[in-house]
Amino acid sequence: MRISDIQRCEVRPGQLVEWTFSKATIAAAAALPPDPRPPAYIQESHIRTARSVREDGLFVPTWLGTAFDLPGRADLDALERALRGWTLRHETLRSGFRWTGDDMHRFTLRENDVSLRREVIGDFVDTEALVRYLQNRFDVAADALGWPNLIYAAVVRDESTSVYMAFDHTNVDAYSLQRIPDEIHELYTAGVMGRPVIGPPAGSYVDFCQQERANADGIDDTHRIVARWREFIGRCDGRLPEFPVDLGLRPGDVLPAQKLVCEPLVDADAAAAFEARCRPYGGSLVGILAATSLIVHELGGQPVYRTVVPFHTRLKSAWSDSVGWYVGGAPIEVPAARDFDGALNTVRAELRANRSLARIPLARVLSLLGTDFRPTSPDMYSIVSYVDARSLPGSARWTEKKAYGLIRVSYGDQVCAWVNRLHEGLWFACRYPDTDIAYKNVRRYVERLRDLILSAPARDAFESRNWHSRQVTSLPPSRAGADAESHPTPVHMT
Numbered sequence: 001m002r003i004s005d006i007q008r009c010e011v012r013p014g015q016l017v018e019w020t021f022s023k024a025t026i027a028a029a030a031a032l033p034p035d036p037r038p039p040a041y042i043q044e045s046h047i048r049t050a051r052s053v054r055e056d057g058l059f060v061p062t063w064l065g066t067a068f069d070l071p072g073r074a075d076l077d078a079l080e081r082a083l084r085g086w087t088l089r090h091e092t093l094r095s096g097f098r099w100t101g102d103d104m105h106r107f108t109l110r111e112n113d114v115s116l117r118r119e120v121i122g123d124f125v126d127t128e129a130l131v132r133y134l135q136n137r138f139d140v141a142a143d144a145l146g147w148p149n150l151i152y153a154a155v156v157r158d159e160s161t162s163v164y165m166a167f168d169h170t171n172v173d174a175y176s177l178q179r180i181p182d183e184i185h186e187l188y189t190a191g192v193m194g195r196p197v198i199g200p201p202a203g204s205y206v207d208f209c210q211q212e213r214a215n216a217d218g219i220d221d222t223h224r225i226v227a228r229w230r231e232f233i234g235r236c237d238g239r240l241p242e243f244p245v246d247l248g249l250r251p252g253d254v255l256p257a258q259k260l261v262c263e264p265l266v267d268a269d270a271a272a273a274f275e276a277r278c279r280p281y282g283g284s285l286v287g288i289l290a291a292t293s294l295i296v297h298e299l300g301g302q303p304v305y306r307t308v309v310p311f312h313t314r315l316k317s318a319w320s321d322s323v324g325w326y327v328g329g330a331p332i333e334v335p336a337a338r339d340f341d342g343a344l345n346t347v348r349a350e351l352r353a354n355r356s357l358a359r360i361p362l363a364r365v366l367s368l369l370g371t372d373f374r375p376t377s378p379d380m381y382s383i384v385s386y387v388d389a390r391s392l393p394g395s396a397r398w399t400e401k402k403a404y405g406l407i408r409v410s411y412g413d414q415v416c417a418w419v420n421r422l423h424e425g426l427w428f429a430c431r432y433p434d435t436d437i438a439y440k441n442v443r444r445y446v447e448r449l450r451d452l453i454l455s456a457p458a459r460d461a462f463e464s465r466n467w468h469s470r471q472v473t474s475l476p477p478s479r480a481g482a483d484a485e486s487h488p489t490p491v492h493m494t
Helices: 023-030 041-055 076-089 127-141 174-193 205-217 224-235 268-281 284-300 340-359 362-369 436-455
Strands: 002-004 014-021 064-071 095-100 103-108 116-124 150-156 160-167 258-267 304-312 327-335 383-388 404-407 416-422 425-433
Touching: 002 258, 002 416, 002 425, 014 023, 014 076, 014 127, 041 205, 041 362, 064 174, 076 116, 076 150, 076 174, 116 127, 127 150, 127 160, 160 174, 174 383, 174 404, 224 304, 224 327, 224 340, 224 362, 258 268, 258 436, 268 284, 268 340, 268 425, 268 436, 284 304, 284 327, 284 340, 284 383, 284 436, 304 340, 304 383, 327 340, 425 436
Parallel strands: 002 404, 383 416
Antiparallel strands: 014 116, 014 150, 064 160, 064 404, 095 103, 150 160, 258 425, 304 327, 416 425
């Protein structure tokens, strides 16, 4: 889907309705005994980071969500049944965590104990007021340190109904979000028409957490994966990698506010040509990372581009339709190349050599390294993510349904960029620190990335333009709008 924030996902006025877990459901959860299945390392790290940042006096909302339209004025009873049925299908949504001292323990509701409470909030005639309300409401209802930590809403109009769903990150990744519009639409339509929806059950992310943690706990500090991370972090001066361009930040600064840029990158024909150019090396993921290595060398002058590449961990078919946070990271190192082909070759080799490292959670690796990575930012490192979403159910109608993947842009000192291939082309989104220098360099990165994607299909075009010798002397205007703020190998929002 197009990645956006709540301000840019085509919010329109109407009557606002909300669904949250009922008081009876919350009471049932309070009486539950511990679930012996532990949190995933990525879940625990996320929650501990949120707690650490909160203790430092800063509230940093980090929820993810989705927005999409249903046709006409929705039947709210049918929509409520669809939302509840979808929630019951995915066990992680009825599971949460409690603290006992410094230890986290899971609890999980039975399906029969889950019910939704519907509340009509009222009519909104002003779009800006509705956007402010939704963001503030989601900040509280989908808080990493609270439970329940999800909320559903609908803005009802005669011609259409917009559905909004927000979750703490512990429950979802980008792939999870991108499946939601089609699944809810199918459940809702079946409910209106009075027909059953029959399909295989979704795998439980809670079960996956238990399996992944058992595997991770089975390694020690002599494992080859730990050794590879030790070498990588050592070459990053004992830190995890940042985006290697000037962001206008100084050591010791308070955590800065962030802005978002989101826009079309290139159209479908250009995306297809770029994929064809990169296919001998592994496809567009390799191409995006190779292009990034060349561009950041031009902008920042670093001799080696080091980054952590996010990969899905849905290694069994049982997890294909499951909602959860199935993401790991693999380190790569790309020395400055003379040309695009050289960068492609290096990235392909690095991904082949290191992708398996994503199967062991980084939080487990860091604990074995014995390094004090005290979480002071919601992002442990910068990322550049690529996913081809065209094969997902309903993706051909995402634009028609005004479907978006939502991210909360609040505070952070890293650059996190996402390139999604959609039926209409490549879509770009990026969170970055709100400084003038970061804005200029991120803007330059976007423009150079677009230029390279367009020129790369002609094998020698990049070299003939003397890319490395060109000096950046001014900030070029965006050709795609103002800056406003694959499966089977997808990479995801982290």
